[in-house]
Amino acid sequence: MFNDSLKQLSKRLADRKISSVELTTEFLERIKQLNPQYNAFITVDEEKALAQACSADQKIATGDTHPLTGIPVAQKDIFCAKGWLTTCGSKILSNFVSPYDAGVIERFNAVGAVNIGKTNMDEFAMGSSNETSFYGPVRNPWDVAAVPGGSSGGSACAVAARMAPVATGTDTGGSIRQPAALCGISGIKPTYGTVSRYGMIAFASSLDQGGPMAKSAEDLALMLNVMTGFDARDSTSLQRETEDYTRDLEKPLSGLRIGLPKEYFAEGMSSDVEKAVMQALEEYRKLGAQTLEVSLPNSPLSIPVYYVLAPAEASSNLSRYDGVRYGYRSKSYQDLGDMYRKSRAEGFGAEVKRRILIGTYVLSHGYYDAYYIKAQKVRRLIAQDFKDVFTQCDVIMGPTAPTVAFDLGEKSSDPVQMYLSDIYTSAASLAGLPGMSIPIGFGEKERPVGLHIIGNYFAEARMLNAAHQYQRVTDWHRKMPDL
Amino acid sequence: MQWEIVIGLEVHAQLSTQSKIFSGASIAYGAMPNTQACNIDLALPGVLPVLNRGAVERAIKFGLAVDAKINSPSIFARKNYFYPDLPKGYQISQYELPIVEGGSIRIQVGESEKTIRLTRAHLEEDAGKSLHEDFHGMSGIDLNRAGTPLLEIVSEPDLRGSAEAVAYAKTLHALVRWIGICDGNMQEGSFRCDANVSVRPLGIEKFGTRCEIKNLNSFRFLEKAIEFEAERQIDILEEGGTIRQETRLFDANKGETRTMRSKEDANDYRYFPDPDLLPVEIEPDLIAQLKAALPELPQARHERYMSDYDLSVYDASVLTGSREMADYFEATVKQFPAQAKLCANWIMGEISARLNKADIEITACPVAPEKLAALLARIHDGTISGKAAKTVFDSMWQGDLDQNVDAIIETKGLKQISDDSAIEELVDEVLAENAQQVADYRNGKEKAFNSLVGQVMKATKGKANPAQVNAMLKKKLESR
Numbered sequence: 001m002f003n004d005s006l007k008q009l010s011k012r013l014a015d016r017k018i019s020s021v022e023l024t025t026e027f028l029e030r031i032k033q034l035n036p037q038y039n040a041f042i043t044v045d046e047e048k049a050l051a052q053a054c055s056a057d058q059k060i061a062t063g064d065t066h067p068l069t070g071i072p073v074a075q076k077d078i079f080c081a082k083g084w085l086t087t088c089g090s091k092i093l094s095n096f097v098s099p100y101d102a103g104v105i106e107r108f109n110a111v112g113a114v115n116i117g118k119t120n121m122d123e124f125a126m127g128s129s130n131e132t133s134f135y136g137p138v139r140n141p142w143d144v145a146a147v148p149g150g151s152s153g154g155s156a157c158a159v160a161a162r163m164a165p166v167a168t169g170t171d172t173g174g175s176i177r178q179p180a181a182l183c184g185i186s187g188i189k190p191t192y193g194t195v196s197r198y199g200m201i202a203f204a205s206s207l208d209q210g211g212p213m214a215k216s217a218e219d220l221a222l223m224l225n226v227m228t229g230f231d232a233r234d235s236t237s238l239q240r241e242t243e244d245y246t247r248d249l250e251k252p253l254s255g256l257r258i259g260l261p262k263e264y265f266a267e268g269m270s271s272d273v274e275k276a277v278m279q280a281l282e283e284y285r286k287l288g289a290q291t292l293e294v295s296l297p298n299s300p301l302s303i304p305v306y307y308v309l310a311p312a313e314a315s316s317n318l319s320r321y322d323g324v325r326y327g328y329r330s331k332s333y334q335d336l337g338d339m340y341r342k343s344r345a346e347g348f349g350a351e352v353k354r355r356i357l358i359g360t361y362v363l364s365h366g367y368y369d370a371y372y373i374k375a376q377k378v379r380r381l382i383a384q385d386f387k388d389v390f391t392q393c394d395v396i397m398g399p400t401a402p403t404v405a406f407d408l409g410e411k412s413s414d415p416v417q418m419y420l421s422d423i424y425t426s427a428a429s430l431a432g433l434p435g436m437s438i439p440i441g442f443g444e445k446e447r448p449v450g451l452h453i454i455g456n457y458f459a460e461a462r463m464l465n466a467a468h469q470y471q472r473v474t475d476w477h478r479k480m481p482d483l
Numbered sequence: 484m485q486w487e488i489v490i491g492l493e494v495h496a497q498l499s500t501q502s503k504i505f506s507g508a509s510i511a512y513g514a515m516p517n518t519q520a521c522n523i524d525l526a527l528p529g530v531l532p533v534l535n536r537g538a539v540e541r542a543i544k545f546g547l548a549v550d551a552k553i554n555s556p557s558i559f560a561r562k563n564y565f566y567p568d569l570p571k572g573y574q575i576s577q578y579e580l581p582i583v584e585g586g587s588i589r590i591q592v593g594e595s596e597k598t599i600r601l602t603r604a605h606l607e608e609d610a611g612k613s614l615h616e617d618f619h620g621m622s623g624i625d626l627n628r629a630g631t632p633l634l635e636i637v638s639e640p641d642l643r644g645s646a647e648a649v650a651y652a653k654t655l656h657a658l659v660r661w662i663g664i665c666d667g668n669m670q671e672g673s674f675r676c677d678a679n680v681s682v683r684p685l686g687i688e689k690f691g692t693r694c695e696i697k698n699l700n701s702f703r704f705l706e707k708a709i710e711f712e713a714e715r716q717i718d719i720l721e722e723g724g725t726i727r728q729e730t731r732l733f734d735a736n737k738g739e740t741r742t743m744r745s746k747e748d749a750n751d752y753r754y755f756p757d758p759d760l761l762p763v764e765i766e767p768d769l770i771a772q773l774k775a776a777l778p779e780l781p782q783a784r785h786e787r788y789m790s791d792y793d794l795s796v797y798d799a800s801v802l803t804g805s806r807e808m809a810d811y812f813e814a815t816v817k818q819f820p821a822q823a824k825l826c827a828n829w830i831m832g833e834i835s836a837r838l839n840k841a842d843i844e845i846t847a848c849p850v851a852p853e854k855l856a857a858l859l860a861r862i863h864d865g866t867i868s869g870k871a872a873k874t875v876f877d878s879m880w881q882g883d884l885d886q887n888v889d890a891i892i893e894t895k896g897l898k899q900i901s902d903d904s905a906i907e908e909l910v911d912e913v914l915a916e917n918a919q920q921v922a923d924y925r926n927g928k929e930k931a932f933n934s935l936v937g938q939v940m941k942a943t944k945g946k947a948n949p950a951q952v953n954a955m956l957k958k959k960l961e962s963r
Contacts, residue, residue, distance in 0.1 A: 080529045093528060100522055102529055199529040205758035234531050235760050313758055316561050319572020320526040324624065340565055363563070363753035372755060 002162035020070030024053035040157040044117035056112040072116035074164035080199040089133040092347030102199020120154030128421035132351040146405035149179030156183035174425025177437040181400035181450020187213040192432035193238035196231030202317040204310035217467035221245035248465040254288030259393030272443030280440040302427035308375035315359025383431040400437040400450035439476040485685040491640035496665040497673040504632035505532030520626035526570035538632040541664035551586025556762035568611035578754040581605030600639040645709040692726040708733040792823030818856030871897040
């Protein structure tokens with residue numbers, strides 16, 4: 001049952017083979033059993049989860065159902081949920097119980113989904129290994145020595161270890177896709193503006209985008225149907241007609257043009273990853289797709305641009321954590337300045353501080369033009385590259401991450417190496433394009449490899465179609481670690 | 484040496500919207516602390532700003548009223564600094580591409596007019612309030628005001644001296660109220676000024692080093708602060724010193740300014756475009772619509788009052804001091820167009836004095852413009868004297884006899900005696916009874932004449948038309 005798809009689970013619920021309370025209890029038991037070792041959840045609240053499951057059962061009894069009704073969903077601890085501790089993986093919010101629901105949480109509540117718990121994450125979503133969390137690192141279910149990726153490492157781990165059927169994540173430069181790849185699951189970051197950011201704690205506002213993490217593309221489509229939609233409380237939310245993301249899943253792939261950016265197949269990619277990607281592409285050709293080489297000439301600049309813009313926005317977004325109104329405040333201080341300094345020095349971890357410093361620096365008088373303005377210009381060039389490429393192909397494919405999951409501690413002392421984990425994912429974030437990762441096999445040390453699919457704006461249905469057709473003929477997405 | 488004082492003003496006008504600029508919380512003044520601060524105003528994790536359309540429309544109205552350029556797109560930027568009453572750790576303001584750019588305002592100083600150029604006007608949110616009393620050594624924070632919409636209106640350094648600065652501030656104050664974008668309540672902080680003051684030797688073009696005086700919330704403080712500050716700077720320069728660029732505070736009790744922070748201590752605000760808010764695109768239709776809905780502006784009325792009603796610059800200025808006052812005048816003079824000056828005098832004199840005394844606005848004046856016009860008509864046609872008119876006005880103010888002017892005159896017996904023969908009879912009587920004064924007058928004692936007039940008026944119980952009495956007496960005295 002833990003390996004069942006969303007479709008299977010909701011059929012069982014609709015057929016009364018199992019109740020949501022029973023289903024939720026099963027997953028809660030599994031969390032109880034596995035979480036001490038994997039640390040995927042920061043907060044699990046059985047009482048709240050079962051209460052939601054109970055009302056879901058009542059809803060099902062009246063026939064008022066939706067594919068997500070009664071389904072346990074693991075929520076990244078970046079989404080504010082009313083009455084829930086919402087920490088964003090930080091000590092500075094370690095006492096923050098949200099008085100309100102994020103737009104995304106409201107949407108899950110509206111269809112009667114069950115919040116099974118809040119997942120661990122890199123502090124304020126800053127990290128690619130889940131090692132920056134105040135609540136300790138998350139372990140990779142495929143190998144406890146390995147990191148699960150980040151920042152949505154807890155969600156990726158929860159789904160991979162089957163502690164939850166589906167989860168939410170957020171992606172600023174790769175935070176859904178890279179952990180999905182490293183944990184052998186599927187994840188999609190939709191087009192910027194399709195998922196409400198209201199109540200999703202901001203890291204870098206112009207890049208942050210919520211999205212689902214699940215076992216399969218089909219599950220992702222069902223999750224997107226819930227998560228997307230206009231929210232007037234988010235000025236960057238797009239007003240579009242409602243889409244059914246499952247609509248194109250079954251379309252054949254014949255004629256699909258897959259662009260392979262030569263820059264993504266250059267040095268930097270490890271050979272085991274390359275081998276898995278090549279095999280996946282071969283599978284796509286068998287499915288009738290054609291591959292062609294394309295070029296994203298500015299993509300090598302995406303990491304430097306990302307590490308100017310994201311910290312710039314973060315340095316300002318994180319100013320509200322000052323110990324004045326909520327959150328952590330230092331126990332002893334002399335005066336106002338001292339209170340700020342100590343609360344923030346004690347409340348933030350090293351990586352967050354590093355990015356606040358970088359961001360403050362690049363916005364400073366005399367440096368702003370050279371860094372921030374320049375980076376914004378290059379950002380437009382990067383987006384233009386994609387625009388050009390999408391005249392030649394329908395989707396872009398390549399590796400999600402340059403290597404399989406690395407060991408805990410392996411890169412934590414070398415921030416630049418860590419930042420390079422997002423080398424393939426950050427460009428799509430900068431351009432606001434949808435990107436996804438699906439499992440395509442295993443590399444070194446039998447750790448999972450992900451295939452990165454980038455689509456044009458609002459091409460999610462097409463990307464999910466491509467992923468689903470691949471998953472129809474392969475079973476990488478059904479593989480689960482032996483726990 | 485002769486010195487010239489150079490001033491530029493930054494005015495923060497609170498916009499009269501229902502809710503805050505980026506949230507739905509009320510901006511009503513005087514609520515219990517923190518009862519008008521929602522999740523967005525408290526800057527909880529995850530909340531986002533949504534721009535209030537009403538604030539944008541008010542800013543555009545202002546831009547149109549001062550003939551400025553309305554920028555589209557216009558950009559919101561974050562001004563980053565830490566302060567306990569600034570919940571997000573940044574203020575959402577505008578930096579590059581403010582909504583209003585350029586424009587000008589004409590001011591009246593005495594009998595002369597001057598055009599003051601505006602640099603810009605931008606939208607921003609207000610901060611909360613820190614309360615330093617009653618918290619046992621701690622400070623309290625009230626975030627009710629946080630997020631209140633402000634229009635910061637920045638002038639060029641075109642003002643010379645405190646009189647011009649005050650005239651400018653008053654004109655601006657009248658204008659924002661006139662076009663209905665700000666209630667102008669200075670006690671409640673709806674209209675506050677910062678003054679940039681510098682001095683330079685008269686005739687020298689280069690500006691001196693300026694000091695900024697913060698938060699002047701009355702015209703009197705503005706005047707006093709500028710005067711003190713200019714004198715302070717002149718004293719320093721005359722003693723061979725130099726001015727340090729700094730921000731200063733005005734101490735209203737001592738009537739002096741003092742250092743708040745120097746330029747070296749100034750924050751680096753790290754402005755950058757707010758990624759939570761899209762550039763504001765303003766449709767030309769909206770501008771056209773707002774332009775059409777704009778009332779006739781004070782400057783236009785000022786000119787019209789001078790040309791159509793032949794009023795002086797001074798009268799026209801006073802009457803266009805507020806839209807309510809101008810509307811009252813307009814309604815009165817419409818009933819009685821030939822006597823605009825009489826209307827103006829009464830509104831600026833009797834009516835204003837009465838309103839002041841009763842501490843009410845002209846909109847609450849118990850004597851409606853038509854009633855006032857009816858009264859003025861009776862003065863003009865000689866039915867009553869100006870003096871008697873004041874008595875009638877008193878009755879009208881009290882609401883006597885349905886404010887019927889003629890009924891009041893009748894009841895009070897205030898009608899002037901204008902009948903020539905009746906007056907002649909009385910004059911003859913007085914002349915006969917006061918032979919001594921008549922003789923004095925004829926011997927060149929002008930004073931005697933006044934005494935004779937007085938006697939006649941007394942005999943008529945003040946009801947004779949004094950001009951008529953004068954003429955009649957003069958005629959009689961000279962004919963003998």
